[in-house]
Amino acid sequence: MRMTNQKQTYHHGDLRNALLQAAWKIVEKEGLDKLSLRGVARETGVSQAAPYAHFKDKSSLLVEVAASGFTALKILLETQLKECDRSKDHREMLDKLGVIYVQFALDNRAVFRLMFSDVISDFPKSENYEIAAAAAFSCLERAILRITPQPFATFSAWSTVHGLASLIVDNRLEISGDVETYVREVTKFLKFD
Amino acid sequence: MRMTNQKQTYHHGDLRNALLQAAWKIVEKEGLDKLSLRGVARETGVSQAAPYAHFKDKSSLLVEVAASGFTALKILLETQLKECDRSKDHREMLDKLGVIYVQFALDNRAVFRLMFSDVISDFPKSENYEIAAAAAFSCLERAILRITPQPFATFSAWSTVHGLASLIVDNRLEISGDVETYVREVTKFLKFD
DNA sequence: ACCTGAACACCGTTCAAGT
DNA sequence: ACCTGAACACCGTTCAAGT
Helix, strand or coil, X not given: CCXXXXXXXXXXXXXXXXXXXXXXXXXXXXXXXXXXXXXXXXXXXXXXXXXXXXXXXXXXXXXXXXXXXXXXXXXXXXXXXXXXXXCCCHHHHHHHHHHHHHHXXXXXXXXXXXXCCHHHHCCCCCHHHHHHHHHHHXXXXXXXXXXXXXXXXXXXXHHHHHHHHHXXXXXXXXXXXXXXXXXXXXXXXXXXX | CXXXXXXXXXXXXXXXXXXXXXXXXXXXXXXXXXXXXXXXXXXXXXXXXXXXXXXXCHHHHHHHHHHHHHHHHHHHHHHHHHHCXXXXXXXXXXXXXXXXXXXXXXXXXXXXXXXXXXXXXXXXXXXXXXXXXXXXXXXXHHHHHCCCCCCXXXXXHHHHHHHHHHHHHCCCXXXXXXXXXXXXXXXXXXXXX
C-alpha cells in the first residue's frame, strides 16, 4: 500500500512514537481489552512483528503509554501549581488540582484506567513510568505541604481525589452537573487543621 | 462439592456454579489478563464450548464473578454494621467499615479490580451485579447517615476509602504496617461536622 | 436441556530472511 | 539496525451433532 504522496520507505523513521500514539488512540476509541498489538501495527501501517523491534512485548508498549499519560497529567497539574503560586489561598489551589485530576480521568478514561491497570501494576515497570508517576504525585504533595506537614495528609487527599475519579470513570458514580462542583462537594469534608 | 464420590456423568449437575468458582480461583491465582474462558472450562473438566450453555459470553461470566465479589463484601460490611448497632460511637463504626473495605480489597486483589474493571463497566451489567453493588454501597451509606445528613458525605467517604484501596491494590502506595492504622490515618482528615 | 468436537477468525510471540 | 512473512500455540465464539 505505498501509493500516497509521501514517499514510503522501508524504514519508518519514528516507528516507536508512531506505535505509542496509535496505541493511545485505539485504547481511547475501542477500550483496553479491544487493543491488540497486531491492531496497533495495522493502524501504523507496519507488519505485525515490527513492534518487537521497539518493545519487548505488548505490556512494555502499554507501560509506555501509561507513562505518557502520567506525564500529560503532571504537566496539567504543574501548570496550575505555577499559576497559583502567587496566591495565598492554599486550600483553593488544592481543590483546583483535584478538579484537574478528575477532569483528566474523564477526558482520558481508558488511558487513566490503563495508568493504574494490573497490566502495569503486576509488571516490572519501566523507569519512564516510575518517574512520570512520581512526578504527578509530587504535584499533589507540594500543594498539600503548603497546607499542613501532617504525614498522611497527602495520601488522604490523593485517595479521595483518586477514588472519586475512579468511581466516576468506572461508572459507579453518575455525575449530574459539572465536574468542578462535584469535586468541591466531595473534598470539602477533608479538613487538615 | 457433594459429588466427589459420584461417578462422572455426561451432565455436570451444577456447572454454572462450578464455572464461577473456577473463574474466581483462576483470577486470584493468575490475574485477570491470564484468565481465559477455555482455561475456566479446562479447570472445571468440561469442553471449551460448555460454558456457553450457561453464559452468553466471557464478559457475562466475569460480571457474575464480580457480582459475587460485591455480595461477599456486602456480607462483611453488614456483619460489622450489626455488631456496632448498639454502640453510640458512629465515627468508630465508619472507620471499621473502611478497614473492612480495604482489607477485602487486599485479600481479593484481582476480584476487587474485576469488580470495578472496564470489562464490566462498559458492559450491559446484570441485575445480580447492580443489586449486589448497590447493597454494598448502601452499607456505607447507612453508617454515614448516622453521622450526618449532608448530601455528599457518603460519596466523600466512599471515594476516600475506595481510592486508598485502589492505590494500594494497584501498587501505587506501599503499606508498611497493618491496614487498620493506615486506614485510620488516612480517614482521620474526613470531618463531617 | 446440556454438552462435545471441529471449525473460523482472531491473538501474542518467535525467527529466519530481506533491505 | 529495522522490518517482513510465515509459523506456532494459544484465544473467543459458533454450530451441527451427540446424550
